[in-house]
Amino acid sequence: MKEYKRILVTSALPYANGPLHIGHLAGAYIPADIYVRYQRLKSIPVMFIGGSDEHGVPITIRAKKEGITPKDVIDRYHYQIKETFQKMGVSYDIYGRTSSDIHHQFAADFFRKLYDNGKFIQKSSEQYYDEEAKMFLADRYITGECPHCHHDKAYGDQCEKCGTALSPTELINPTSTVSGSKPVMKETTHWYLPLEQYQEWLQEWILEGHKEWRPNVYGQCKSWLDMGLQPRAVSRDLDWGIPVPVEGAEGKVLYVWFDAPIGYISNTKEFCDAHPERGTWEQWWKDEDTRLVHFIGKDNIVFHCIVFPSMLKADGSYILPDNVPSNEFLNLEDDKISTSRNWAVWVHEYLEDFPGKADVLRYVLTANAPETKDNNFTWKDFQARNNNELVAVYGNFVNRALVLTQKYFDSVVPAAGELTEYDKETLKEFAGVQQQLESLLENFKFRDAQKEAMNLARIGNKYLADTEPWKLAKTDMARVETILNIALQLVANLSIAFEPFLPFSSEKLRNMIGMEGCDWNQLGSIELLKAGHKLGKAELLFEKIEDEAIEAQVNKLLATKKANEEAEAKAQPATPILPNIEFPDFEKLDIRVGTVLECQKVPKADKLLQFKIDDGLGGRTILSGIAQYYNPEDLVGKQVCFIANLAPRKIRGIESQGMILSALNADGTLAVTTVEKPVNPGSEVR
Numbered sequence: 264m265k266e267y268k269r270i271l272v273t274s275a276l277p278y279a280n281g282p283l284h285i286g287h288l289a290g291a292y293i294p295a296d297i298y299v300r301y302q303r304l305k306s307i308p309v310m311f312i313g314g315s316d317e318h319g320v321p322i323t324i325r326a327k328k329e330g331i332t333p334k335d336v337i338d339r340y341h342y343q344i345k346e347t348f349q350k351m352g353v354s355y356d357i358y359g360r361t362s363s364d365i366h367h368q369f370a371a372d373f374f375r376k377l378y379d380n381g382k383f384i385q386k387s388s389e390q391y392y393d394e395e396a397k398m399f400l401a402d403r404y405i406t407g408e409c410p411h412c413h414h415d416k417a418y419g420d421q422c423e424k425c426g427t428a429l430s431p432t433e434l435i436n437p438t439s440t441v442s443g444s445k446p447v448m449k450e451t452t453h454w455y456l457p458l459e460q461y462q463e464w465l466q467e468w469i470l471e472g473h474k475e476w477r478p479n480v481y482g483q484c485k486s487w488l489d490m491g492l493q494p495r496a497v498s499r500d501l502d503w504g505i506p507v508p509v510e511g512a513e514g515k516v517l518y519v520w521f522d523a524p525i526g527y528i529s530n531t532k533e534f535c536d537a538h539p540e541r542g543t544w545e546q547w548w549k550d551e552d553t554r555l556v557h558f559i560g561k562d563n564i565v566f567h568c569i570v571f572p573s574m575l576k577a578d579g580s581y582i583l584p585d586n587v588p589s590n591e592f593l594n595l596e597d598d599k600i601s602t603s604r605n606w607a608v609w610v611h612e613y614l615e616d617f618p619g620k621a622d623v624l625r626y627v628l629t630a631n632a633p634e635t636k637d638n639n640f641t642w643k644d645f646q647a648r649n650n651n652e653l654v655a656v657y658g659n660f661v662n663r664a665l666v667l668t669q670k671y672f673d674s675v676v677p678a679a680g681e682l683t684e685y686d687k688e689t690l691k692e693f694a695g696v697q698q699q700l701e702s703l704l705e706n707f708k709f710r711d712a713q714k715e716a717m718n719l720a721r722i723g724n725k726y727l728a729d730t731e732p733w734k735l736a737k738t739d740m741a742r743v744e745t746i747l748n749i750a751l752q753l754v755a756n757l758s759i760a761f762e763p764f765l766p767f768s769s770e771k772l773r774n775m776i777g778m779e780g781c782d783w784n785q786l787g788s789i790e791l792l793k794a795g796h797k798l799g800k801a802e803l804l805f806e807k808i809e810d811e812a813i814e815a816q817v818n819k820l821l822a823t824k825k826a827n828e829e830a831e832a833k834a835q836p837a838t839p840i841l842p843n844i845e846f847p848d849f850e851k852l853d854i855r856v857g858t859v860l861e862c863q864k865v866p867k868a869d870k871l872l873q874f875k876i877d878d879g880l881g882g883r884t885i886l887s888g889i890a891q892y893y894n895p896e897d898l899v900g901k902q903v904c905f906i907a908n909l910a911p912r913k914i915r916g917i918e919s920q921g922m923i924l925s926a927l928n929a930d931g932t933l934a935v936t937t938v939e940k941p942v943n944p945g946s947e948v949r
Contacts, residue, residue, distance in 0.1 A: 267554040269308040271547045272299050273527045274558040275567075276316035276361070279340040280325055283347050284607035285640060286600040289593040289628040290560035294709050296353045297629065298556070300763040301704045304783035310547055313348070314359035314530045315341040318504040319519035320401040327441075333503045337362055347610050351621050352766045356541075359530035361523060369529035370522045371508040373578070374497070378509060382577040383454040384494060391419070391431050392449035395442040398514075399451055399500035400431075404441055407434030412927070413839055423603070425931050451500055453515070454507070458492035461573040465492075468583070469568065477707070479635060480589045482867075483564045495570065497521040524571040528581075549580055557587045564589050588707040591633040595640050596820060599891075604827050606820070608640070616816070622765040623649050623805070629764055632710045642820075646813045649805065657720040657757065658805040661772060663727055664750040665801035671736055674801075676751055677744035678794035686749060689726050690789055693719050693753065696760060697786040704763070716760040723753040748794070751776070755791035759783065768804055775799045853908040854924070854948035855879075856938055862895040868915055872898070874923065878907065879945020886919040889933050904936045904948055 274295040277287060295311070302309040317337040326333045337360070345358050359366070377383060391400045402419035409417035410433050414424035419431035431437060439446045469476075469484050476484075497518050498507045504516030532544040547553055557567045567587050575581040594600065600607050613624060627645050630652075631638045668674055682690075696719060703712035732746045755778055762769040762781050773781065776792065777799050785791060857876035865871035870888040872895055885905060904924040911920050924936040 265554075268550075268552040269310070269542075269547065270302055270554045270556065271310050271312065271531070272302075272556050272558065273312045275560060275563050276314050276523050276526055277344055278319070278321065279315040279317045279337040279344065279360070280321045281340060281602055283344055283610045284600060284602070285595070285610060285613070285624070285628060286593045286607070287560075288351065288610060288624070289632055289638075289640075290590045291558045292348065292351075292353050293625055293628050294588065294590065294632065294707070295558035297709050297712075297763045298558070298704065298707070299354060300766065301783070304759070304762060304781060306783075310531065310534070310541065311354060311356045312359075312527050312530050312534070313353075313355040313357070314361065314526050315344060316519065316523045316526065317341065317360055317362040318516070318522060320403050320501065323401075323501070323503045324403060324440075334362070343611060347614070350614050351610065352625065354766075357530050357534040359526065359533055361526045361529075363529070363533070365533050365536075366522075366526055366529040367505050369532060370505050370517060370525045373525050373528075373574075374517060374521070375508045377456075377574070377577050378454070380577075382456070383497065384457050385452060385454055386494070387450055387452045389448040390451050390500070391437065391439075391446040392451075393439040393441050393444060393446050395444045396439065398441065398502075399449070400439055400441065400446055401499070401501065402431050404439060405431045405434065405437050405446065406440055407437040410435055412931075423931075425927075453496045453498045454509075455494035455496050456521075456570070456573060456577070457494045458569070458573055459494065461576060462488065462492050464576065465569060465573070468572070473586075476586060477588060477635065479561060479591060480564055480568060480587055483561070484568050487565055487569055492569070495520075520566055520570065521574070524566065524574070548582060551582060553582055555582050555584045557584050559587060559589045561589050561591050586707070591635065591637045593628070593631070593633050593638055593640055596642070596817075597639060605823050606827070608816075617808075617812070619767075620649075620806075620808075622768045623653060623808075626653060626713070626765060629709055629713045634708070634710055642813045642816045646808050646810075649808050652717060653805040654807050656724055657717065657761075658803060660720050660723040660727065660750075661754050661757070661775075661804050662801060664723070664747065664754050665775065665798060667727075667732060668747050668751060668798060669801055671732075671740070671743060672747070674798040676792045676794055676796040676798065677748050679748040680741050680745045682745065685729070686745065689722060689749065692722050693756060694787055696756070697783070700760065700786070709764075713764045716757070716764060719753065719757055719760055723750060723757070726750065726753070749789070751792050751798075752789045756786060756788070759786045771802075772804060775802060775804075851908075852906060854904055855907045856902050856942050856944065856946045856948060857883075857905055858944045859898050859901050859903060862898045864890055864895060865915055865917065871915065873917060874898070874903075876903075876905065876921075877944040878905075879943060883920040884918065885921045885923055886914050886917060887923040887925070889923075889925060889935065892933050893935070898935070901935070902938050902941060902944075904938070 272295055274291045277283060299309055299311040315337065322333050322336050326336045341360050348355065348358060391405055393400055405419035406416055408415050409422035409425060409427065411427045412422060412425035414422055417429060417434060419429065419434060421427065421429055437446055466488050470488065474481065498515045499518050500514055501516050502514065504519065505522050507515040507517060528544065528548055531547050535541060535544040559567050567584065572583050575583055595606060595608060598606060614621065617623065627648050630648055631640055696715065699715050700712050703715060727750055730746045732743045735742050755776060758769050758772040758778060759781055777797060778792065855878060857878045859874055860877050861875035863873050865873050865886065870890050872887050872890045874885045874887065876883050876885055906922045909922050911918050925933040926936060927933060
């Protein structure tokens, strides 16, 4: 691996249209902070860049809905998000914003250079236009009837009832949300980045040059490249954003996906201009001795691995990302986090409900990090990890070591005498912790690295439990001195090992033991605290979280769920009945009941489950797109209704011999159709 002089770390710019939730933290921000803190501990020159993404249509929609300006919206959420990051210990060198003057100028100059060098293509197309409001309409400013589920309030980019991605021209009876009038098609001109021109280079750079990237990142890039890249618009008709710096482009701004990643560079420039001792922004973005790492969620992979690198390549003077460690999504209580449904744990509310427990959330989100697949957060697991790991293992060991030292040696570190074989075995167990942690952290395996740090505390707990110095104090104080010296060395090591993960707790622990500084290179040392060193007052490092606090959070979510269900029941009428058919048409369907013998997910297909059905006739295989609503193991043994005489169809190379019937809920979820009481496999449904 190449040796770099410096490391530049970015994390996805959160959209200043709402507060942060735990999915944001787990996806990009806690992993990035762990990596940056680790590099700082090693004294590697590293810069951590963040900021708010403050342009785009959703902000204008919220502003219009609340009767305020877009600037009012972004100011509210920028400062709230920035404060939330600070309270969670996310240690940016700069947290900037894309509404700043320096960013506007930088992004405009970036566009203009590519424009002058002929890197864009110009195309005209017809788009919806509101004649009353005298403006082109963004997709989200258009509503109408969904052509798939016939929901009458689908947006121009997606139907939120059935989840289908849409184009505005697909809507039935489209309406402008700005004026309420029927929009017309009108020609408009925009500039496009011709991604297809970078296809061959991207295939070589990613598929051949970065096979070490996480499988989810590499796989999504390959999928996009296999489909063939198409030109992507870099401008749009809107009055909120960075004006396109071209004559005759009045009323057009840079598309937010184009302007936002440039914010990484403009924020770096802003920081370096204020801190010249840290080098120039060009050193961080144009010197081949800089390693660039992007931390993002999986919904941003295409922008950071394909689009932004193509922009940098088009310019020709920038370095490219060396790695893009993207996480998958974090679910909440077995359901997808949804800001529109308020199904989320909002971080600013967590910090109010659990004061002083930022590290607990950092710990749990890292322990459940969705590094290779979607993972789940539950309040019961949160409580269990705090009480059974942070309190009962880490905190318990630290407290026992310090309290025993206070009791027997007046909080002065005793000298170690002759070591027993068991002492040597214990010391050997954590001697290699630095190398183990480095290997995991360098490869972005933060969940495993934190687990390795916790193993140090487990070693310490076991050591004290096995040696029982409180009993030896009656007969062998020399032995007690050695035991507590070793225990205290472990405690000091823990303050270093956990620094990237739990910065507030690590600082508190160092204050308790009177340890100045935190040097990664000392990790694994058995001489961190010298004999005769005076310890501070022992305090509890972590506190137990009681059932009442967890019940309050669960009840809050249950109330949200109930409110959503009631709102959906009122707002979502039943799907209109299809035209009448004759009875002979119904008779053509052979609907049967089958027992699910086996059920499993189809590889590389997020929505598909593969069923093996006992149909009373020797069995059959059926594929069904319900994977996001069921765990496969929960369906085994159930009796389901299926269409038996549907022509077989190959999906993902597997022949599906029928269709399992499901009911479509008002919220777009699916529920498998079952029978009230057991029947024989193969029974007909009449």
